[in-house]
Amino acid sequence: TQIIQQENKRLSEQVSRILQLAILDKSEFRFEMIDIYEPISEVIESFQAQVESVEGSISFNYRSAEFKMLADLTHFKDLMRNLLDNAIKYSPKSPKIEVLVYEETAQKIAIEIKDSGIGMSASDLKMIFEKFYRVPQGNRHDVKGFGLGLSFVKAIVEAHHGVLEVDSKLGIGSTFRAIFPIKPN
Numbered sequence: 001t002q003i004i005q006q007e008n009k010r011l012s013e014q015v016s017r018i019l020q021l022a023i024l025d026k027s028e029f030r031f032e033m034i035d036i037y038e039p040i041s042e043v044i045e046s047f048q049a050q051v052e053s054v055e056g057s058i059s060f061n062y063r064s065a066e067f068k069m070l071a072d073l074t075h076f077k078d079l080m081r082n083l084l085d086n087a088i089k090y091s092p093k094s095p096k097i098e099v100l101v102y103e104e105t106a107q108k109i110a111i112e113i114k115d116s117g118i119g120m121s122a123s124d125l126k127m128i129f130e131k132f133y134r135v136p137q138g139n140r141h142d143v144k145g146f147g148l149g150l151s152f153v154k155a156i157v158e159a160h161h162g163v164l165e166v167d168s169k170l171g172i173g174s175t176f177r178a179i180f181p182i183k184p185n
Helices: 002-026 037-053 073-089 149-160
Strands: 032-035 056-063 068-070 095-103 108-114 163-169 173-181
Touching: 032 037, 032 073, 037 056, 037 073, 037 095, 068 073, 068 163, 068 173, 073 108, 073 149, 073 173, 149 163, 149 173
Parallel strands: 056 095
Antiparallel strands: 032 068, 095 108, 108 173, 163 173
16 A cells, blocks of 8 residues: 555656646746745755755755845746755765855856766766656666656746756766846846
């Protein structure tokens, strides 16, 4: 029964992601001016126990007293959850995750999520934002998913007139950087 419940939960989450992608395709966003510190802190806090249970850590560095931007709060939190979830899933042991927020330029905010995970090859980096693409793991089945998370994240970033970048090295880890305008077009 426990396995059925876990798989049911996982399937529900995937159905939810597919529905969210459909909503993104329709561009239904509710933008408001938000200080991004609170939602980022809230999402980090929701992962804290999970990370600590495997002797990992999440640090949060914020290089300013305040960063406000026009955002859809729900989708903004979803993109943070997705990136942190991936950082945990693709860190085989004791994940070390750093979240950094800083002023990229006078008109842009950058949010970085850096992990000490398994990393990706240059050829995989070209494909990771495509719907249903999953980095091949051989015959391993320990990381669940359908390859929708990063395409969802990219769509959210672009809907906020931002840019999503990634740096990754096999065996070292990945850094995802979302750069948002403070006042979008």
